Each structure stands twice: as C-alpha cells, then as structure tokens.
Amino acid sequence: MRLLALLGFAGLLAACGGATPNSAVEQRPGNNASPARGAAVAQGEPSKTDAVPAFPEQNRAPESKSGVTLEVETIADGIDNPWGSAILPDDGAILVTSKAGKLWLVAPGKPKTEVTGVPRVDARDQGGLLDVSVGPDFMTARTVYFSFSEDRGGGKSGTSLAKARLSADRSKLENVSTIFRQVPAWASTAHYGSNIEWDSSGNIYLTLGERYEPESRQLAQDLDAHIGKVVKLKPDGSPADDNPFIGRANSKPEIWSYGHRNVQGAAINPATGKLWTIEHGPRGGDEINIPEAGKNYGWPLITYGIDYPGTPIGEGVTAQEGMEQPIYYWDPVIAPGDMIFYTGNLFPWNGDLIIAALGTTQLVRLDIEGDRVIGEERLMSDQGRIRDITQAPDGALYVLVDDGGKVLRVTPRS
Ligand SMILES: [Ca+2]
Secondary structure, eight states: OHHHHHHHHHHHHHHTTSOOTTSOOOBOOSTTSOOOOOOBOOOOOOSSTTOOOSSTTSSSOBBOBOOOOEEEEEEEOOOSSEEEEEEOTTTOOEEEEETTTEEEEEOTTSOOEEEBOOOOOOOSTTOSEEEEEEOTTHHHHOEEEEEEEEEEETTEEEEEEEEEEEOTTSSBEEEEEEEEEOSSOBSOSSOOEEEEEEOTTSOEEEEEOOOSSHHHHHGGGOTTSOTTEEEEEOTTSSBOTTOTTTTOTTOOTTEEEEOOSEEEEEEEOTTTOOEEEEEEOSBSOEEEEOOOTTOBOOTTTBOSSBOTTSOOSTTOBSOOTTOOOOSEEESSOOOEEEEEEOOOSSSSOTTOEEEEETTTTEEEEEEEETTEEEEEEEEOTTSOOEEEEEEOTTSOEEEEETTTTEEEEEEEOO
C-alpha cells in the first residue's frame, strides 16, 4: 500500500514535466517571462494515490515566484463570517455579506455601517447570506443582487437569488424580491455553492451546490434538478435566451452546465469573456473548470478525489467519455472560496488568477496561458481562512477572512 502511494506520487511528479522535489525553482519576475519549469509548490502527498493527470500540469504546476511582499491592513473587523463582497462603482465602498445574515457597508477609513432589509436566511452550518453583486444598472437604478440559503420548510433549504434597490443613503435594501430558487430543496445544511457572476450581455451565472448528501449528490447528473449546476439567468431571474436545455423534456431551462460539486467561486476571464469556476472537491479533487453550455463536468461519476472515509467515489475513475476534464486540480485540496482575474497594475499579476483558499489559509496565484495553468504561487499564509477576494479600483485587493471576521486591504510593499 505504501509502495503504491509512492508510485502514485512519482507518477504525478513525472506528469509535471519530470520535476523532482529537489529541482531548483527559477525566479519568475513578471508575466512576460517564459514559464519556469521546476518543482511544484510544497503541498504534501495526494489522497487519491492512483490518479494520473489527463495532461501535463493539470495539477502541481511549477512554483512561480513573483517576488512580491504583501502589505496587509485591516479596514473592517467584527463581521460574523464574512462571505461575499462587491465594490460600489460610485465611490469604491464595499458591500460585505456576513454569513449570519447581515450586510455591511465598508468604506476605507470609516467605521462599517449596517445595510438593513436582508430577508431571513437559514444560517445553519454552511448556510446564510452568501454572495453579493452589483447589477450592471447600479448607477441608474441602484440594483444589487445577493444569494442566500433559504428555509423552504420541513427542515429543507435551498439556494435562492434576490435583487433589491440599495437606498440612496446606503442604509437599507428596498423592494427586495427573490427572483430564482434552486429546486428541489433538500434536508441538508451544506454545499450551497452560490457565486454570482455577470457576462458581458448582462446575464447572471449563479453556481449551485449539490447539497452534500449521498442522495442529493447524484442529482448533479439530473437535468431536472438545479442541484450541482451552473445556471444562467436574465436579470429578472428567468432563463437566459441561449441556455442549452431550453425546450428539452425533463430539463430545467435555467441550466448552463452540470456535474458540479460545490462551486463557491467564479470569475469571467477578461481575455476571453468566458466563465471560469472553482469547485470544492472531496478529499482531493478541488477543480478549476471553464464551463461551456450543456457540458457535463462529471461529479459524482469522475473526480480526482476520494470520499472522506478514504473510500473511492463511484467507480473511483478520473475520466469518462462525454465528461469534461478540469483544466486544473489540487490534491491535497486548498478548499477554495472565490477567485478573481487580476486586471490591475499595482501588482505584477495582470491576467493571473488569484484564489481565496480557506483550507490552506492562503492566497493562491496561478499563471495562466490561454486556457492552461502554467505556474502556481502561495501567498499570505498567516491571516486565517480566506473566503473572498475583490479587486479595488486602484488595483489593491480586498480580502475577506472567514474566521477572523475581517476585511483586509492588501497591497505590494514598496
Ligand atoms: Ca466571483
């Protein structure tokens, strides 16, 4: 068994370009340099020892050091498990959700203030007030959107999406209406997914978890359920016009892609306009995908992880005909929250993915080339469980720390 584990690990290393744990890591100063070929970030042995990546650098990309030292400043604290954030386009203040069910306005240099009017949320376990996003019409109509786990009665809950008007004085939500409800509701308090992202035509991508339970997880493959899906919606919550399963029998018209586990983070790649998602795996198998219309991302039939007790998931396979491969995976997991594509000039990271890692309490930076990950860096391990990242107008990062209850402003030390 031990030998098998070692062989599996050696196989993974070999697939990453023949690197050995001792090979030197080349310094990589910026985005224009060619990628370093070297050892992966130190991260321990994989849980799924028989997994072989489908292509080189699908995991354990070479470590890439950008040479940046971070300056970290706390701009708000005392927030009960901050979860999601959104920058207001008028003055750059930040809306921050607290999982417990409150919405806060954080303007740097001022005390945080509460925004009232949030509907009741089911805050048991992983549930609560989750993501928040500013509508494309914010400057004229002051529309904000938020996702939450909603009590559906009988101990069941589901992810819901609501819109509201932020009052002119930014003290309350007005005209709150719930515009989409994930069905079926489930007697579970976990895996709500729940990232809100906008495409360039003003449609919403909302990620929906598979609700964790052995029975609900199977519904990630069922097109007649919103469980384990990415849905694409118009701003009123109805299905987007180009959704792939509109008019198909026994299929939900809101579905964009399926076979997802628990996608809590997503971002639009500014270079392509395409949606990228980041998904919690089980033990092993956190994934980045580029979900395309109507495609199947495989959960729970294929995965690079194993179940928590150490047993295989399904047949224990990582690939199957008709199912898409992740463009990148982690084993051991990082337990990802949200992610952004960095588009600023303050850090030398333009075009890179910056990921909030809850499990490893880090920012994870990935070098991207086209649709591939070519380098990985781990940053800021000392602040607690990182849940969410937003880019400030000046290129700084606002970072939400789940267990610390804080909003951090992160800049490069000059
Ligand atoms: Ca996001």
